[in-house]
Amino acid sequence: MNNLVQSIRQQSKHIQIRKTKFIAQNLKQQYTDSTLMSHFLTALSMTFPKGERFFVETIRNVRNKIDDPNLQMDITGFIGQESHHAQAHELFNKSIQSADYQLSKYTEAFEKEMLRLRTLSYRRQLAATVALEHFTAMMAGYMLKHPDFMFKRLSPNMKNLWLWHAVEEIEHKHVAFDVYQSVFSNLAQRRRSMRTITIGFIIGITLMTAHLLWQDRKNSLYKPNELMKNITVFLGLILMMIRLSPEYLAFYRADFHPFQIDQNDLLEKGRALILE
Numbered sequence: 001m002n003n004l005v006q007s008i009r010q011q012s013k014h015i016q017i018r019k020t021k022f023i024a025q026n027l028k029q030q031y032t033d034s035t036l037m038s039h040f041l042t043a044l045s046m047t048f049p050k051g052e053r054f055f056v057e058t059i060r061n062v063r064n065k066i067d068d069p070n071l072q073m074d075i076t077g078f079i080g081q082e083s084h085h086a087q088a089h090e091l092f093n094k095s096i097q098s099a100d101y102q103l104s105k106y107t108e109a110f111e112k113e114m115l116r117l118r119t120l121s122y123r124r125q126l127a128a129t130v131a132l133e134h135f136t137a138m139m140a141g142y143m144l145k146h147p148d149f150m151f152k153r154l155s156p157n158m159k160n161l162w163l164w165h166a167v168e169e170i171e172h173k174h175v176a177f178d179v180y181q182s183v184f185s186n187l188a189q190r191r192r193s194m195r196t197i198t199i200g201f202i203i204g205i206t207l208m209t210a211h212l213l214w215q216d217r218k219n220s221l222y223k224p225n226e227l228m229k230n231i232t233v234f235l236g237l238i239l240m241m242i243r244l245s246p247e248y249l250a251f252y253r254a255d256f257h258p259f260q261i262d263q264n265d266l267l268e269k270g271r272a273l274i275l276e
Contacts, residue, residue, distance in 0.1 A: 015077025015171050017084065018274070022161035024091035029101050032153035035220040036213065036230035040237065041162065042096060043208035046103050048089035050114045051132065052082040058129040059176060061122045062183045071178055078175040081168045088161060101215055106208045113200075123184045127193035129176045134194070134251050135201055137173035137258060138244050140166035144266040149236050167270040174258040191252055198248075 032038045056079050066072055097103045117125055143150040143166045151159055180190065213220045213230075221227060247261055 015074055015081060015168075015175075017077060017080035018164065018168070019084065020088050020160055020164040022088055022092070022164065023157055024088075024095040027092065027095045027157075029096060029098070029216060030219065031155045031158040034153060034229045034233045035216060035226055036209070036233045037150075037153050039212035039216065039220070040205070040209045040233075041158075042093075042103070042212060043106075043205050045089045045092055046106055046208060047110055047204070049086045049093065050107075050110055052086040052089075054114050054117065054125075055129045055133065055176065056082050057118075058122070058125040059179050062126065062179065065183050066179060068182065071175075071182065074172070074175045075179065078172045081172055085165055085168070088165075092161065101212070103212075106204075106211065110204075123186060123189060124193065126176065126180050126184065127186070127189045128197055130180045130190060131194040131197040131251075132201070133169075133173060133176045134248075134258070135197070136169045137261075137263075138247050139240075140169040140173075141247075141261070141263045141266055142240055142244060144170075144263075144270045146240075149240070163270060163273055167267060167274060170263050170267050170270070173263075177258050187254055194251055 029042075030038045032041070059075055059078065063072075063075055066075065093103055093107070117128060120128075143162065151163060154162060219226060220230060250256055250260065
């Protein structure tokens with residue numbers, strides 16, 4: 001770890017474990033002003049319960065090899081935050097599913113993928129976690145940097161869920177990376193895993209969002225006003241990918257560390273919004 005990253009880490013606060021104000025009651029399929037945005041966020045939520053429990057497992061697998069007491073404290077915070085995220089999104093997923101809005105097809109497929117990942121070596125499992133954590137941190141930062149695109153579209157209750165999640169993803173964005181570097185420090189594997197995860201993540205989320213849109217096509221596709229909103233959101237998602245490309249590509253550098261992407265100002269603003 002270079003001196004700049006070490007200095008930032010020494011100044012950083014230990015990870016705080018919070019409870020969300022989100023309430024999994026009286027939820028509607030459409031909780032933003034765009035059906036596409038609602039389905040996109042729901043597709044993301046479908047991956048979180050199993051995915052974040054897998055993240056925790058991959059770190060626990062090698063935790064006994066970590067000697068740094070500060071990193072051990074960060075691991076404890078990471079596990080607490082991710083466990084709460086998994087629980088909250090599991091409640092959301094169960095509450096929003098209905099007879100005409102089925103999430104189970106892709107939930108089952110995702111469970112199979114999690115089982116496959118668990119057959120890999122601890123190094124490859126943790127490298128997958130590192131790659132996915134980079135994705136979630138990038139998206140969390142984008143949500144906080146462009147609140148008009150994400151948060152202002154959300155109902156107050158759903159804002160409680162996604163704002164809380166975004167802040168905590170940024171707070172612990174370095175943990176899996178630091179564990180991986182401490183135990184394995186294999187650059188080639190880190191790069192391979194990111195390439196594989198990128199393809200799977202983008203294709204998976206796209207297919208799940210499209211499937212949910214089709215299930216809700218009477219509202220999402222057949223109403224001209226709603227279709228125009230969704231086209232605007234689609235273009236916004238493309239713009240998000242373009243804007244995040246430098247952060248994504250930075251991951252492949254040999255000297256990369258998550259703290260090199262400075263999100264401290266965004267984090268402070270997000271923490272303040274959580275307390276409102």
